[in-house]
Amino acid sequence: MNFWTFFLTHHAEILSTTIDHLVLVLIAMAIAVLIGVPLGMFAVSRPALRAVSLAVANVFQTIPSLALFGFLIPIPFIGGIGKRTAIVALVLYALLPILRNTYVGLTSIDPAVLEAAEAMGMTSTQILWHVRVPLSLSVILAGIRTATVITVGVATIAAAIGAGGLGSFIFRGVALVNNSLLLAGAIPAALLALLADLLLGLLERRLRVT
Amino acid sequence: MTGKTLENQETLIEFSRVTYRLQDPSSRVIVSDTNLSISHGETLVLLGRSGSGKTTLLRLINRMLFPTSGEVFVGGRSTTEWDPIRLRRSIGYVIQDSGLFPHFTVTENVSLVPKLENWGPARIAARVDEILNLVGLDPAQYAKRRPRELSGGQRQRVGVARALAADPSILIMDEPFGALDPVTRAELQQEFRELARRLGKTIVFVTHDLREALFLASRIVLLQEGKIIAIAPPQEFLHLDHPEVKAFATALAVPPGAPA
Numbered sequence: 001m002n003f004w005t006f007f008l009t010h011h012a013e014i015l016s017t018t019i020d021h022l023v024l025v026l027i028a029m030a031i032a033v034l035i036g037v038p039l040g041m042f043a044v045s046r047p048a049l050r051a052v053s054l055a056v057a058n059v060f061q062t063i064p065s066l067a068l069f070g071f072l073i074p075i076p077f078i079g080g081i082g083k084r085t086a087i088v089a090l091v092l093y094a095l096l097p098i099l100r101n102t103y104v105g106l107t108s109i110d111p112a113v114l115e116a117a118e119a120m121g122m123t124s125t126q127i128l129w130h131v132r133v134p135l136s137l138s139v140i141l142a143g144i145r146t147a148t149v150i151t152v153g154v155a156t157i158a159a160a161i162g163a164g165g166l167g168s169f170i171f172r173g174v175a176l177v178n179n180s181l182l183l184a185g186a187i188p189a190a191l192l193a194l195l196a197d198l199l200l201g202l203l204e205r206r207l208r209v210t
Numbered sequence: 211m212t213g214k215t216l217e218n219q220e221t222l223i224e225f226s227r228v229t230y231r232l233q234d235p236s237s238r239v240i241v242s243d244t245n246l247s248i249s250h251g252e253t254l255v256l257l258g259r260s261g262s263g264k265t266t267l268l269r270l271i272n273r274m275l276f277p278t279s280g281e282v283f284v285g286g287r288s289t290t291e292w293d294p295i296r297l298r299r300s301i302g303y304v305i306q307d308s309g310l311f312p313h314f315t316v317t318e319n320v321s322l323v324p325k326l327e328n329w330g331p332a333r334i335a336a337r338v339d340e341i342l343n344l345v346g347l348d349p350a351q352y353a354k355r356r357p358r359e360l361s362g363g364q365r366q367r368v369g370v371a372r373a374l375a376a377d378p379s380i381l382i383m384d385e386p387f388g389a390l391d392p393v394t395r396a397e398l399q400q401e402f403r404e405l406a407r408r409l410g411k412t413i414v415f416v417t418h419d420l421r422e423a424l425f426l427a428s429r430i431v432l433l434q435e436g437k438i439i440a441i442a443p444p445q446e447f448l449h450l451d452h453p454e455v456k457a458f459a460t461a462l463a464v465p466p467g468a469p470a
Contacts, residue, residue, distance in 0.1 A: 116309025119272055120323055120372075121299035134313045209313040210358055 006180035014169075018188045021165035024083065024158065025151050025192070028090035032151075033144060036095050040102025040140075041128065050103060057096035065154045068092065069161045086155070086163030093154050094147035101143025105136025138208040145200035152193040156185065166192075221283075222380065222412050223248040223271055228280035230266055230436075240266045242436040243280070250379075253406055253413040255423040257458070258433035264416045267433070268382050271414060272301045284380070299323055302373030302381040302411075306388045308365040310357040316342070316368050317353045323376040337375060345371045346401060363394040370402070374409070381413045387422065399425055420458045424448075432458075 007014065036057075043050035060068065068089050072079045078088045109132060117127045159167025166185040173182025223246075230241040241263045248254050256264040269275045270282050273289045281288045284297060310319050320341060321334045329337070342349045345367040357365055366386055373381055387395045387402075403426055406413055417423055423430050424444045432440040432447075434454050442450055448459055 110307075110309075110312075112305060112307040112309040113311060115274075116303065116305060117311070119274055119298055119301075119303040119305075121295045121297075121326060122322075123295055126326070131311060135311075 003180045003183050006184065010184065014184050014188065017164070017166055017169065017185075018192070021152075021155055021167075021189065022192065024086060024090070024155050024163060024165050025148065025196075028087050028151055028155070029094060029144070029148055031087070032091045032094035032098055032147060035091070036098030036143075036147075037102050037140060040099050041106065041133075043099075043103050044106050044128075044132070045124070053099060054096075054103070057092075057099050060092040061096040065089070065093065065157050066160065069158065073161060081162045083158075083163045085161055086158035090151050090155055090158065094151050097143040097146040097150070098140075099143075101146075102136070102140045105139030105143075106132045108139070109135050135209055138204050141200060141204040141207055145197060145204060148196045148200060149193050152189060152196060156189050220249060221247045222250045222285060223414070224283040225267070225270070226281050226283065228270065228277045228282060230263075230270060230275060231278045240436050241270070241277075244436075244438055246431065246438060246441075248412060248414060250412055251410050252428045253415060253426055255415045255417060255427035255430050256433060257417060257420065257423045257430050259418060261435075262433040263436040264418075264433050265384055266436075268384055268414060268416050271380070271382055272298045272303060274298075299327060299376060300378050300380070302376075302378040304366075304369045304373045304381070304383040304386040306385040308357070308369040310365055310368055310372070312357050315354050315356055316347070316360070317349075319357070319368055320371045320375050322372065327376055329376075341371045341375055344374070344405065347371070361394075362390050363398060366390065366398060370405075374411075379412060381411045383413065383415045385417055386415075388417070388419070395422075402426070420462050 039049075039053050043053055063071070069085065072085045072089055073081065079085055106128075113131065113135070114127065117131045122130065155163075155165050156167035156170055159165055159171050166189045169181050169185025170189075171185075173179065173185060225244050225246040228241055228244045229239065231237045231239050244267070246267075256267055258264045266275060270277060270289070271284060273282075273292060273294045276290070281290065283289070284292065284301075289297060311322070314322070317338050320338050324334045324337060338353065339349045342352065347364065347367050352360070352364070352368075357368070360368065369386065373383075387398050390398065399422060406426070415423075415426060424447065427444050429441060429443055430447045431438055432452075432454060439454055440447070440450050440452055447455065
């Protein structure tokens with residue numbers, strides 16, 4: 001059976017698994033953005049927080065993904081087999097690019113602009129929301145874009161701990177030496193990553209201030 | 211603002227025995243035991259070489275910096291007693307690189323302080339129109355542009371407009387025309403002198419360009435290594451007998467050996 005006939009006969013299952021995968025990525029990314037962006041903002045005026053949070057995020061980023069899933073399984077509450085553990089691991093992975101880009105974006109603004117803002121009598125909160133954030137949106141979004149592409153990829157490995165998603169096709173395909181099954185997972189995963197990269201890249205360009 | 215307003219003071223800005231040291235291990239003295247009174251309506255030019263302390267003196271006025279010792283009074287009140295936000299909103303500030311907000315249009319840049327001060331939209335719109343005309347920019351043509359769509363000279367005009375928008379009685383300017391080409395600079399200096407006379411603002415202007423100082427100032431303050439070494443109106447300044455005055459005058463002259 002070639003891939004095309006496999007795809008035609010299993011398209012409903014492939015589609016629903018792709019949606020599962022997408023949901024896994026979206027949940028993880030939403031949590032990672034909700035943690036990473038505010039953390040990056042707080043880090044701007046708190047050097048200790050910046051050092052600690054970047055170091056911790058860096059450590060998670062460095063641990064191989066399968067090992068990170070393995071580490072999480074025995075941990076109570078967040079661990080175990082299934083989607084919840086997978087989401088925790090994906091969030092930890094996505095955190096570094098988001099946190100780092102948020103911090104870098106907010107702190108690499110033309111000093112003359114910040115000087116003028118302060119001298120005009122803007123409060124530091126006003127400077128953050130009206131100057132720093134709008135001027136760093138494209139850099140922050142670039143971090144989210146990188147994190148999303150990473151998460152789409154790492155989420156395929158999450159199938160190893162029973163989180164479902166496109167990885168389940170890939171793992172089954174490898175185990176059964178079935179190329180059609182393998183491609184049914186790999187092709188949609190690759191397309192998702194490319195699509196996410198393209199769409200977020202377009203948005204990033206729109207938000208860029210020159 | 212409570213108590214004395216800025217307007218009814220004879221001396222509007224006063225430095226009283228002000229010293230400013232860097233807050234780093236070097237604790238280098240940038241401004242040294244300085245006294246200076248700036249009167250209402252004058253254009254005071256702080257002249258000096260790079261590192262003479264002129265920008266620091268300027269930044270002590272709007273409390274971007276605190277004196278290490280001594281006090282700076284604005285409108286009769288020490289800057290340490292002022293709420294820094296209120297103080298800065300009552301002082302217009304123009305810097306060399308304009309510091310315009312790149313994500314704002316000209317209108318949004320100019321209307322920033324009035325907005326922070328909760329002016330109504332109609333009043334802001336009228337003021338933006340008025341102030342752009344004042345600095346020689348046609349609102350119909352420029353109001354909706356972003357800073358990157360302007361020339362250097364136009365950006366500085368917007369910078370001046372933004373500083374004047376909320377009608378502050380004091381304007382502080384840090385080499386505002388320093389980065390412009392000589393022709394544009396001369397045009398802006400000419401127009402700015404007219405504007406300053408018309409508006410009657412108190413202006414403190416930092417430059418290292420003697421020609422600019424002579425042209426714009428009602429009084430020139432010459433600084434060297436954090437100290438005031440001469441104060442004189444422009445017509446007397448070149449006659450002062452001080453080596454640093456002579457050094458500036460010499461630099462102004464055509465270099466020897468240039469074709470006549």
